[in-house]
Amino acid sequence: MAASLSFDTAHRRIRQGEIAPAYYLTGTEYILKDDLVSLLVEHVVDPGTRDFNVDIRQASDLDGESFHALVETPPMMADRRLVVVRNVEQWRKNSKVWQVVERYLDRPSPTTVLVLVLGAEAKVQAGIARMAAHVKVDPLPPNRLTKWVAARAKRAGVQLAPRALDHLLEVVGNDLAQLGTELEKLAAAGAAGEVDAETVEQFVGVRRGETGTDWVAAVLSRDAAKATEMLPVVLSTSGVNGVRLIGAMGTALVGLRIARRALDKGTAKRTVRDDLERQVRAARLFSLPNWKAAAATWVGAADRWGAVEIDDAIEAAATADRALKSTTIADEASILTDFVLTTSIRKVAA
Numbered sequence: 001m002a003a004s005l006s007f008d009t010a011h012r013r014i015r016q017g018e019i020a021p022a023y024y025l026t027g028t029e030y031i032l033k034d035d036l037v038s039l040l041v042e043h044v045v046d047p048g049t050r051d052f053n054v055d056i057r058q059a060s061d062l063d064g065e066s067f068h069a070l071v072e073t074p075p076m077m078a079d080r081r082l083v084v085v086r087n088v089e090q091w092r093k094n095s096k097v098w099q100v101v102e103r104y105l106d107r108p109s110p111t112t113v114l115v116l117v118l119g120a121e122a123k124v125q126a127g128i129a130r131m132a133a134h135v136k137v138d139p140l141p142p143n144r145l146t147k148w149v150a151a152r153a154k155r156a157g158v159q160l161a162p163r164a165l166d167h168l169l170e171v172v173g174n175d176l177a178q179l180g181t182e183l184e185k186l187a188a189a190g191a192a193g194e195v196d197a198e199t200v201e202q203f204v205g206v207r208r209g210e211t212g213t214d215w216v217a218a219v220l221s222r223d224a225a226k227a228t229e230m231l232p233v234v235l236s237t238s239g240v241n242g243v244r245l246i247g248a249m250g251t252a253l254v255g256l257r258i259a260r261r262a263l264d265k266g267t268a269k270r271t272v273r274d275d276l277e278r279q280v281r282a283a284r285l286f287s288l289p290n291w292k293a294a295a296a297t298w299v300g301a302a303d304r305w306g307a308v309e310i311d312d313a314i315e316a317a318a319t320a321d322r323a324l325k326s327t328t329i330a331d332e333a334s335i336l337t338d339f340v341l342t343t344s345i346r347k348v349a350a
Contacts, residue, residue, distance in 0.1 A: 007032050008144070010135040014039050020133035021108035027137035028120040031176035036135065037084055037115060044082045044113050053081035059090040064100035071104055071112050084115040089122035098125075105131035139174050139286035149179055156187040163197040169289045170211045171204045171237065178239065206237050212245055213289060216252050220301035224344035231333050231340075242324040242332030246339070250317045251285065255298040257310045263302055273299045313343045 005013075010023075014036070023040075025033045037056075045053045053075045062070065062085065075081040091097050101116070105128070108114065116132065118124065124134075140148055146165060153160050160168070172178045185203050186195060201207050208214075210233045218227035234240060255276060262272040276295035280288065288294045305313075320339040324332060 004129070005133060005135045007036070007135065007137050007140075010036060010133070011039060014043055017043065019044060019113055021110075021112075022105055022114040022116070022132040024116045024118070024124075024128050024132040024134045025137055026118040026122075026124045026129070026134065029137045029139055029176060030120060031180065032137045032140070033117055036137070037117070040082055040113060040115060044080050046078055049076065049078040052076040053078050054084075055081070056084040056086070059085050059088045062097065064095075064097040067097055068100050068104070071114055072109055073112075075111050080111050080113055082113050082115070084117065086117045087119050088116045089119045093125070102127065102131065138284070140176075141281070141284070141286065142169075142288070142290050142292075145169065145174055148176070149183070152180060153183050153186075156183045158183055158186045159194045160200070161194050161196050164195050164200040166290075167197045167200050167208055167211075168204065170208075170213050171206045172239070173289060174286050175239065206233075210234060210237075212237070212240055212248055215245060216248050217297055217301075219249060219340055219343065220252060220256060220297065220304075222304045222344060224340050227340045228337050231336055235333055235336075242336055243321065245336060246317055246321045246324060248287065249339075250314065250321065251287065252294070252298060253310060253314045253317055255280070255294065256302055256305060257307070257314065259298045259302040260305060260307050260310055263299075264307065269299050272302075309343075316342050 007029075013019075019040070023036070025036060027033070041050065041054055055070060057070065067085070071083050073081070091101075104114070114132075116128065128134075139145075146169065149165060149169065150160065153165075168179065168182060172182060182200075182204055186199070189203070197208060210230060212234055215227055215230050215234045218230060234245065235242065258279070259272050259276060262275065263269065267275075273295050276298060277292050280291045280295060285291070285294075316339055320335050323335050327335065
């Protein structure tokens with residue numbers, strides 16, 4: 001079996017009917033792991049026999065003997081059955097149950113499809129990854145995330161206008177669970193026809209121009225008044241806090257520094273933008289809602305900053321980050337305001 005598959009590759013193969021005897025799902029995106037399990041249920045077991053032939057268990061409920069019985073149980077009125085074991089990190093590394101699992105993977109039952117699901121932060125076992133179809137489920141890149149949201153919206157009976165989808169992603173980011181929740185809210189409200197950006201604004205409680213991405217852009221544009229005015233609104237957004245904002249700011253400042261360095265060497269802006277986008281893609285910065293737009297923003301803002309100013313701003317961001325991690329929520333706005341004003345003052349002094 002292949003040592004490692006991407007989510008998209010595994011998804012495509014399952015839809016094409018290429019079902020492996022066993023899967024080992026690892027990585028941080030549990031929503032995508034659930035998507036793969038649901039797809040396997042759909043393609044492995046007929047709807048009429050799923051009550052008898054789909055077993056989903058927690059690893060903590062199984063020992064070697066019960067695991068063996070589970071995977072060797074023949075299907076009822078069907079050709080195959082599906083066995084899903086979640087949180088397999090709950091089995092201690094050297095426990096006997098792993099010996100049973102490895103023996104099974106060496107000679108899997110032709111009538112059972114086994115899925116072993118590893119928790120997000122748990123260490124991958126190389127031996128299991130070699131013996132099963134190992135699917136490393138990473139966060140989706142921006143272009144793929146857009147398609148996932150559009151497909152999930154369609155499944156929920158919601159049609160999002162392009163600007164509405166973009167705004168939803170700017171506000172929520174790549175949190176698939178929260179994205180799913182927002183789509184469910186739109187579906188429950190019975191939104192008819194194409195949902196526009198204004199409707200999404202009402203449901204997520206954040207207007208366009210008041211997202212964390214907009215705050216970062218305001219700081220990069222050296223608009224201290226706008227950045228300061230936005231802070232209370234941005235910080236009141238669900239899922240947003242000072243540490244998250246200054247982290248996004250730090251990423252942007254590093255991108256800005258790379259852009260400034262390249263421009264100082266005489267490189268054309270378009271080339272710098274394209275190179276930056278490639279670097280962001282290679283670094284897999286999933287926290288950015290749009291890699292191309294981020295690169296364009298950094299290059300566009302570079303003319304407003306000198307190299308020394310950027311270095312000072314990076315240092316100020318690091319100082320703010322340390323302060324935010326050792327203070328109360330009530331102090332977040334003042335710390336971030338100090339950061340904004342400090343970088344603005346340096347512009348005047350430069």
